[in-house]
Amino acid sequence: MGGVLEVCPTCPLRTLELALARATSGDTIVVGPGHYPQTHAVITVPVTILGKGRPLLDGGSQGTIITVRCGNVHLHGMKFANTGYSSLEEYAAIRLENAPGCRIGEVETENCAFGIACYHSPGSIIENATCRGTGAVESLSGNGVHLWKSPGCRIERCSVSYHRDGLYFEFSSGCRIEGNESSHNMRYGLHFMFSDSNIYRSNAFHHNGAGVAVMYSRYVRMENNAFTDNWGPSSYGLLLKDISGSIVCGNVFEQNTVGIYMEGSDNTSVASNTFRSNGWAVKILGSSVGVLLARNTFIANTFDVLSNATRSSVRCWENYWDHYRGYDLDRDGYGDIPYRPVSLFSILIERVPSAILLLRSFIVELLTYMERAIPSIIPPTIEDERPQMKAPSPMVQVTMPELNCRRSRRER
Amino acid sequence: MRHTVVVARLALLQMARSRPMLAYLLALGAIVAALSLFGGDPAKVSLTLASLLLLIVPLITLVLIALQQYNNREFVEMLLAQPISRRAVYWGQWTGMTLALVGGCTLPLVAGYFVWGNYDVALLTIAGVVLTLCFSALAYRLAIGQPDKARGIGLALMVWLYCAVLYDAILVVAMAILEDYPIEKALLVLLALNPIDAIRVALLLHSDASALMGITGAALRGFFGSERSLVVIALVVTGWIGYPLLRGERIFRRRDF
Structure with a gap:
């Protein structure tokens, strides 16, 4: 001593x-x-x-x-x-x-x-x-x-x-x-x-x-975090760049200009998160491959997903989308028709950024509804084949994230 | 001036007592009530209400003003037979009818705010009033210039369709075609030229959504987010109210009834 x-x-x-x-x-x-x-x-x-x-x-x-x-x-x-x-x-x-x-x-x-x-x-x-x-x-x-x-x-x-x-x-x-x-x-x-x-x-x-930015790392686990109120022209809830083999799970993203921005990331699962009132909930750009979006809840976001990725590189299922207008005839809790979270207008914005000035214009809303009803104009980039009909109870998301994370990993 | 006030009072009462006006008042009231009760959080209610106002107010204003002007033709002719200047009749009629419509759009908004109080009442009311003024001036000019009732109402509907729907559709197509060119400034000018778009952009910039605009927003806010933007929008809107009214007055004074 x-x-x-x-x-x-x-x-x-x-x-x-x-x-x-x-x-x-x-x-x-x-x-x-x-x-x-x-x-x-x-x-x-x-x-x-x-x-x-x-x-x-x-x-x-x-x-x-x-x-x-x-x-x-x-x-x-x-x-x-x-x-x-x-x-x-x-x-x-x-x-x-x-x-x-x-x-x-x-x-x-x-x-x-x-x-x-x-x-x-x-x-x-x-x-x-x-x-x-x-x-x-x-x-x-x-x-x-x-x-x-x-x-x-x-x-x-x-x-x-x-x-x-x-x-x-x-x-x-x-x-x-x-x-x-x-x-x-x-x-x-x-x-x-x-x-x-x-x-x-x-x-x-x-x-x-500018929110949270993480880059050039592997095998990262982000669980049960809250990313909130990062609101500004260059703000992100969570920016992932060149991240691989990682898990983003059970988090809450609220009031961010962009909830998750993903670029050049591979083999990363985004599961059981809640996205609420964001400008863009998820943006997946660049050469992201093997991205899984599963069992997330999307509520009151201006745009759900924006992506230029191909269908095979981003898999998407069993999320809850508040913009989903499908039906569930067999009553298994999952919609019978797939949901396409990428809207025509968001593709236009990606190509012509100043098109955002037409946000909430009647014709734009009309186009979005038309596209949802008769999906023909946009190529099927991302599709949720089994969208959930009801939002998972917030208690499940908060109290059992481990279970949710594990389940989504297993399903993968 | 005294005559203008008298005519305005008559026109106001006539408009306020008309059945379509009552329907307008009730419909707006119902929308405000439904959104306030079931719409969720204030930001969302304000947003939905703004989108609806941008569509409904121009349409109703155009149709009601044109309709009333045509229905009142005999009354106007009778007025003109009196020792009143044409100017007094012209401005009195417009002021009266417009005031009735301004009341019809602000009343539900303000009353709803006092009952439920969960939306941005100041911004929405200003937007409603400005839209009413713009489109009542346009409709009045149309009705004065076009003696045929069916054609006049048809024209009013066309104006609405053009401003509310077609204009933006053309912009979308133009943007898709010209995506490789720096069209930002041109787009801004074009948006300011349509009163519905000008007011929509002003509302956008004063809401949270401005952060979604990224670089466009940053460039815009230097110009549009400041007090200068209000001046510009006020100028554009004054132009939209003033020009049709002055044109209409010239036509009205020369017209042979």
Whole structure:
């Protein structure tokens, strides 16, 4: 067992830096309540730092507050503020460098360029952190939680807002991201690239500048998340680019300009999600192949699906479409005639973007109804052969997503 | 001026008491009630109501004004035999009938709002009033210029069909053919030239749907989303009201009854 060092504004050890200079491996440093201006500490031995009564460590706009350069460091119960911004260096409240297996809990960062930044620090755990950024312009701020080449991390129950990107992962595979809330970020609520086999579960992403964008990754699972209120000319609930072998399941997409935008993605299933009041619920473009759209619920979207994909590359079944006007004579709960979610007007918009100005014009509505009644003009791109007649109860979607996900995988 | 007011009052009362007017009032009231009760959330109700208003108000206005003008022919001739200027008769008739129709479209909207209160009443009422003014001016001009009743009503219906349906259909076809050309600005001008489209685009830009417009929307909003857009739309609409009325006045003053 290591020793205990106490830090407080009136103690012999007035600053964290003084305590760290004395600390040896395994020590615990208790930081008492108070304000610690101009803190720029570097941790080089595995210690535990506990905050008592929420001490405030202030960077005085001069740079990173705590830099961790060794593994197994625990940080708990502190508040960080004012890192300032540099265009040369990434100033962060907590910066992990080559520090595997660290644990950061109950910390709060405010007005920091980067909240918690991890570089080459696999297996770190970040939980119950609150990061509130500067809310400045995109080019003068950083990410809330930033992971670079740090596989196997866990990020749980964090709340990130007013940063550039809320949660950012690059080259960080096998992470689990659960129960976080990311909102009001200038760019993306969640942004990851080259991060395979990550699991995102029960997170909420809302009011982000451009929603959520994920790219160049494989075997990603996104379950039970809520993507809401990402409304703007270049906003997406969820943007998937070059994603393969992934599952998007049991999520709720509400009030987004585009619910899911998919480009160059393959072998990805989108199942048991609820799309409500989006501009476009799903856009599947580019060379997406092997996409499955199953058992989703589409309600009150301006356009359900827009796709230039061929029928063989996007399979679609047992969804509920509120625009479906078919009948169910054999009473098995599924419509007897297929539903084509791609409307003529949305194809026209794709070719001539300014055609959107005719939205809600009588003739356009008429064309859409005509096309639904006598499907002859548009080539059959996507067809739901077994559309559900009734919307699945929201309770089923919310309480049994695992079951729904598994079922849709099996059916595949 | 005093004579204009007297004529307007008579025309207003006559119009307000006519049976088609009552039917219009009741029909709009029924639509508002049905949508408010079963329409779901306010945004959706406003939206559906706007689409319906854009169709119904021009049609009813065109037909009712033309019909009333033809039915009132003897009355107008009688008025002209009195020591009243032709100008007073012309403007009084139009003002009276139009006021009745404006009432017929705003009353259900405002009353429905006070009872259920789940739609954007200000925007819809403005749209309704502007549409009524535009198309009553057009119908009045048609009825004054065309002495034959059947032809006049037929023309009014054609105007509606053209503005509400054909115009957009032509635009859709033109867009499909000219997709490779930069047609955005031309499209905008063409949309502003049709009062129904101008008002529809104005409503679109003031609703959430503007975000669906992507780059088009961004380009548009610089121009259309600002106060300037309101000025432009107001100018276009004033043109649509003013020009037919002034033309009609010239015809009316020279016409031999």
